[in-house]
Amino acid sequence: MKTYEVEVRIWLKPSVFDPQGHAVEQALHTLGYAEASDLRIGKYMHLTVQSASLSEAQTRVEEMCERVLSNPVMETYAYTLKEVALS
Amino acid sequence: MKTYEVEVRIWLKPSVFDPQGHAVEQALHTLGYAEASDLRIGKYMHLTVQSASLSEAQTRVEEMCERVLSNPVMETYAYTLKEVALS
Amino acid sequence: MLEPTAAQIRDEKIYRKLGLTDAEYQQVVEKLGRLPNYVEAGIFGVLWSEHCSYKSSKAHLRKFPTTGPQVLQGPGENAGVVDIGDGLAVAFKMESHNHPSAVEPYQGAATGVGGILRDIFTMGARPIAFLDSLRFGSLEDGRTRYLFEQVVAGIGGYGNCVGIPTVGGEVQFSPTYRGNPLVNAMCVGLLKRDEMVTGTATGVGNPVFVVGARTGRDGIHGATFASAEDPHEKERSAVQVGDPFLGKLLMEACLELIASGAVVGIQDMGAAGLTSSSAEMASRAGGGIEMNLDDVPVRESGMTPYEMMLSESQERMLVVLERGREEVAFEIFRRFGLEVANVGRVTDDGRLRLFFRGEVVADMPVAALVDEAPVYERPIADWKPPVPQFVPTTLAISEAWMQLLAHPSVADKTWVHRQYDTSVRASTVLGPGHDAALVKVPGVNKAVAMATDGNSRYVYLNPRRGGQIAVAEAVRNLAVVGAKPLAITNCLNFGNPEKPEIMRQLSDAIEGMAEACEALGTPVVSGNVSLYNETRGVDIQPTPVVGAIGVMDGIEHRVPSAPKSVLEPTELWVLGREDDSLSGTLYGELVCGGPAGDAPYVNLAQEARLHQLLQQVAGARLVAAAHDVSEGGIAITLTEICIASGIGAEVEVADGADAHGWLFSEAQGRVLVAVTSANADALARLAATFNVPARKMGELTGETLCVKLQGALLVELPLNELVATYEGAIPSFFVAEQLTATH
């Protein structure tokens, strides 16, 4: 068994309006950060996954993202895996 | 002026309980993903920033994270910057 | 990290960091007969904190009347309980979460709601409503906007999710709260009068359980910090995140467990978590508790006994079950997917004894922890508020009117309460927007009435009279909708009790409140004290907040604050003694730049008669609406009636009164009623029998608000302009989508 550190990012598809991102961008502008634009807010998750191999871990994480963590109707996701060295 | 693509991740400090992450982890277990653990959910943001230099962009983004995007009382953040090649 | 030894705690005065003074530490040593170890010193520190022990206020709280035929449970339990007839009872309490909300407003407010919710279902009551009483600085200030926005979102975030409607409350804005907002939450629950449970650990050998969330390192020392001088910095490490989903499951599971009859005693883990719940439950029973901390379900590894005992992790309860019926609890909690662990047992030796890894890590007399906690008769100084006399000004009536209407304390609060689920449970008969809320009791034609009130300007100007007014106004709101007032709860938000003038405010305000409770027949059955509300040495204005409860038999008798529609000729009457003094008013604050003069007029005997009259009026269904005169005076009360019913009015200033004064006076004991001309005579006769002055002051008509003085037009304001000002005032501060202002 190996241990992987997984990071998942999920965000709204570009066609879907992101009111929260919009509001935060506005707030940044009001506070003097005019240089910020195109701000969008999504979710960031990290978790650890026990798996026999990298490829198995990948398959499982992919499945979790697809089935549970994101809703493909309006969201897109990306993830990274990193093996954790045993201490 | 250069354009930077910025990704910000924000999550609850380790000492702060994350009920959402906890509930989602439980759900993953019920759904047969017993290998997942330590799941925590935070925010993921991406934005573009116009700046004269990388170091200036960094200073400004750091400030945005500190003052606006995260709540230092309970959250931690990390960010990455990438210069966008002009097309 | 190694824990300090008992000798180090003494020599390096580490006990000070744990919240004990030098003298208190000496007392601990005497009571124990030895030096306390770190766990013990920590436990004494939190239990003897202001927050848990009420050491500065206890002596004064004794002045409150607490009994009456309707009272089933007075102060001292998790909540007070009153009888509402038909074998039913209502449990209710109010609690503050000021300091946590100043640091992390969303979570501070949310966990405040969660905490008061647990206090209610702990009594075996099904929660049926929340109310919230909020105080902030001025909305011109960015940080205040952020606090306001987040606190409101947090209250909704928790209350909406657990499915209990937030049906009323108040929000006021004054520079005095800039660095120290107030967040007081009240919860009301319903139970069968003979099915009440309490937080008592009786029956030697009965098992003790921790149920709900796991214990983590969050919120350690919240209780001590709530009493520390600069809570802001220190509490940064003590932020707790509420879990309303778990809170809802815990509520359902506990109510089911209580209904099973297996529960001997139950208490929520609020401030000082496991420490206060176990010590207080043992103390009430006059016995002891033994716990094995290895069995406490923890969220993080390596937690020490000190951390477990002081953790303020949310959504946990301590339960004592009847021996042999453990299986009932296991079955219920398993079904809800909740943690349940047998951590100890009830003893009869009067000690709180804790084991960890086979060793006794703490062993203290329960009496010393709870009953013998220090009580301070703190010095009280003579004190007069440093304020000017009210001086009449030349501010034009229409201008004053609009300024008052636009003041966020007076203006429409829809921006706030539309973020709350006000109608879940499908029992809200009157929600936000009326003087009191009415929540229907399922299965019978009966409703519980509830309202909160408290005006710090009055208390600051004249603590005793201000205290009287706080109670009078809250209770009056119940009578206005037609309910019979029963009892009150309260939250006493004051400054630093180590200052003799603050103790004067506290002592006098309590005295005034007590007098009003006596006069109005509404004893105090529960409450909460929050002291050290100060920023950099500057104290807030004294702010006692009152939550009042009443009952209405026959919801068809309810009286809304404005007629829904006006189809017949409708007159406006003022009930109560008319007045034209501007001393102590919001008007006075506007023209003088701060509180000025003395608190407004109040007469408790008149007030009591008015309340009786109002109930009779409702019972006889004489009026279409009733609305009491509060901040901003008759001008504002009238405007609110007109806006809500969409019609103008024509009114006449009382004979011989000063027009400014008559319009903007905040003298207490006045109610405007809308009555059809057909019922007006009957109303006048009824008022006379109660010896309450009643005068027809005008009628609802047209599209403007007209005020006349001896027949001559004094001022005329178009209704649509009034609506725009009233409804636009608070939202206008949020046009720039200031979601995430600076922290």
Next chain:
Amino acid sequence: MKWAVIVFPGSNCDEDAAFAIREVTGDEAHLIWHDARDLSDFDAIVLPGGFSYGDYLRSGAIARFSPVVEAVKREAQKGKLVLGICNGFQVLTESHLLPGALLRNDNLQFRCEMTELVVENNQSPFTADYAIGERIRIPIAHGEGRFVADDTTLAKLQADRRVAFTYHANPNGSVQNIAGILNLQGNVLGLMPHPERAVMEWMDSVDGRRMFLSMHRYMKEARALVGANGSANS
């Protein structure tokens, strides 16, 4: 008639829905815990409002994996009436019984207020007692009620007349003001507003009554028909 009101951990309008059903139709309403696997005994199913699983991750996202949702799907397939209110609507979209998704309100706030709905389709078992174009008053109480769907889906919804209700004044940014939609067969309705909170005089509106009455009558007629054919309905 026998109604099932599904209770997920975190549902909080389950009692309200059961109360409305009993009060308005006189029918039996049973609260059914989310681990039930068989709903064939019931004539109609209501997925009530609330915060199933705290609405963590996305509203309805975790509830959709409850065993009972499979049973709901089966009964829906058979043509039984399924009504999803608020969180129930969110569960229906997450489990693909209805298209689209419900996102955070565009004003970023929870909104609880009376709304005016426009009846867009009165040919369904849920809406037969309303007039087309009629405005009815039903309260909302949600933070995530912004209906979104891609253009193809929207075009299909419109073409099939599957938009049941729209908001007269859009409170949350829903595309095309959509407040409630039907499935293709017309036996599944999801809507954000709460008809069960508008069934008594003292609730400020009684316009929700007709939804329950219309469902009740539809079921009675369907049963009469089945009875006449002599075939059972499961």
